[in-house]
Amino acid sequence: MPKTNSKHYSEWKIAKRLYFSEENSRRSSRPAVRVALGGIIIGVMVMILAIGVVVGFKQEISQKVAGFGSHIQVVNFENNSTYELHPIRVNDSVLASLKEIEHVTHVSTFATKPGIIKTDSTFQGVVVKGTDYWDYFVQNIVEGELPKEANDVLLSTELARLLSLKVGDDLLCYFVDENLRVRKLKITGLYNTCMLEMDKLYVLSNVELVRQLNKWEEGQVSGIEVLVDDLEYLDETTEAVYFATANKQDADGNLWYTQNLRQLNPQIFGWLDLLDMNVIIIILLMLCVSGFSIITGLVILIMDSVRLIGTLKALGANNAFVRRIFIYQSWMLIGKGIIWGNILGIGLCVIQYFTHAIPLDAATYYVNYVPIDFSIGWWILLNIGTLLVSWLILLAPSAIVTKISPAKVMQFE
Numbered sequence: 180m181p182k183t184n185s186k187h188y189s190e191w192k193i194a195k196r197l198y199f200s201e202e203n204s205r206r207s208s209r210p211a212v213r214v215a216l217g218g219i220i221i222g223v224m225v226m227i228l229a230i231g232v233v234v235g236f237k238q239e240i241s242q243k244v245a246g247f248g249s250h251i252q253v254v255n256f257e258n259n260s261t262y263e264l265h266p267i268r269v270n271d272s273v274l275a276s277l278k279e280i281e282h283v284t285h286v287s288t289f290a291t292k293p294g295i296i297k298t299d300s301t302f303q304g305v306v307v308k309g310t311d312y313w314d315y316f317v318q319n320i321v322e323g324e325l326p327k328e329a330n331d332v333l334l335s336t337e338l339a340r341l342l343s344l345k346v347g348d349d350l351l352c353y354f355v356d357e358n359l360r361v362r363k364l365k366i367t368g369l370y371n372t373c374m375l376e377m378d379k380l381y382v383l384s385n386v387e388l389v390r391q392l393n394k395w396e397e398g399q400v401s402g403i404e405v406l407v408d409d410l411e412y413l414d415e416t417t418e419a420v421y422f423a424t425a426n427k428q429d430a431d432g433n434l435w436y437t438q439n440l441r442q443l444n445p446q447i448f449g450w451l452d453l454l455d456m457n458v459i460i461i462i463l464l465m466l467c468v469s470g471f472s473i474i475t476g477l478v479i480l481i482m483d484s485v486r487l488i489g490t491l492k493a494l495g496a497n498n499a500f501v502r503r504i505f506i507y508q509s510w511m512l513i514g515k516g517i518i519w520g521n522i523l524g525i526g527l528c529v530i531q532y533f534t535h536a537i538p539l540d541a542a543t544y545y546v547n548y549v550p551i552d553f554s555i556g557w558w559i560l561l562n563i564g565t566l567l568v569s570w571l572i573l574l575a576p577s578a579i580v581t582k583i584s585p586a587k588v589m590q591f592e
Contacts, residue, residue, distance in 0.1 A: 223520025
């Protein structure tokens with residue numbers, strides 16, 4: 180057998196001829212090998228789909244939650260969990276300093292006021308939220324336009340359905356302070372985010388309207404909302420905002436408190452974290468399926484080539500030489516499976532991304548279709564991990580060739 184640098188090439192050449200030869204295609208083991216190939220393809224495809232769906236879910240839900248409350252909020256330290264917030268006094272210099280923080284893309288103020296909308300037939304508790312940032316809701320308006328006048332509001336399609344209201348209608352909203360007050364508001368548009376709990380809760384307006392409802396002075400708001408460019412830096416940016424605002428008093432002597440959307444919505448993000456565990460379980464199961472397929476395929480290839488192994492050993496080939504031939508042959512099977520798994524997995528992700536072919540119940544999942552967000556980083560790690568696991572799995576069954584004796588092979592001829 181060759182002992183030069185061309186030795187591995189010789190092994191590879193033999194493996195290639197065995198894999199692609201016409202005689203090999205007629206072997207009885209080919210159906211079993213095809214089943215093994217199918218297992219690898221399905222395993223890789225399902226892993227790609229699982230990661231794409233979970234990353235898509237997390238991205239989509241995070242965007243929706245941030246649309247209602249931003250990524251980071253700065254509010255009065257004395258506030259509790261209700262929507263009746265103590266005001267803070269904010270000036271332009273504070274907003275400008277927060278915009279200078281790395282990864283911050285937008286800073287604006289907001290104000291909230293709990294109320295009750297009453298119609299002739301029913302009533303509904305709501306929170307009127309005044310905001311200066313409309314980019315998210317512009318994407319989700321289904322009818323009408325954004326508020327322009329002082330008493331204009333944006334209503335969700337869910338609230339409009341519950342209260343039998345439409346664009347252009349006036350509504351009466353009641354507010355309870357020391358005395359019961361009522362304000363007539365006009366619906367200028369309807370939005371739908373599929374976050375039904377939040378859609379039923381929020382009525383959107385400009386900050387000035389809510390400031391009037393709260394009887395606050397100019398510059399007083401419920402808090403500051405901060406958006407970041409990447410959720411990977413959320414904790415880091417939250418800390419930076421905290422240190423920029425902590426232990427500082429505004430003109431009224433109020434201390435400020437910083438929270439991010441994970442802290443403000445622990446139940447939603449707890450549910451999303453469970454999805455990560457589901458993906459890990461799916462990946463482990465698919466690796467087991469792929470691993471079993473690889474082992475089965477290699478064992479079948481070896482058992483179907485016992486005569487060849489005996490002949491090579493009789494000609495002087497050592498165990499390592501023969502073993503590498505079948506490892507290379509298995510690598511061709513694995514490579515083919517990974518390539519086709521990637522093609523099918525990425526293809527299905529692309530189809531779902533552009534067509535939204537698979538629907539979901541928005542009341543349960545907060546979206547009306549399966550979201551897809553393809554991550555290049557995750558895709559690279561998945562393929563590298565699959566190749567590494569495949570290489571480790573090949574070591575054990577390939578050792579079978581060391582047990583095959585030329586004498587015994589000749590004996591059974």
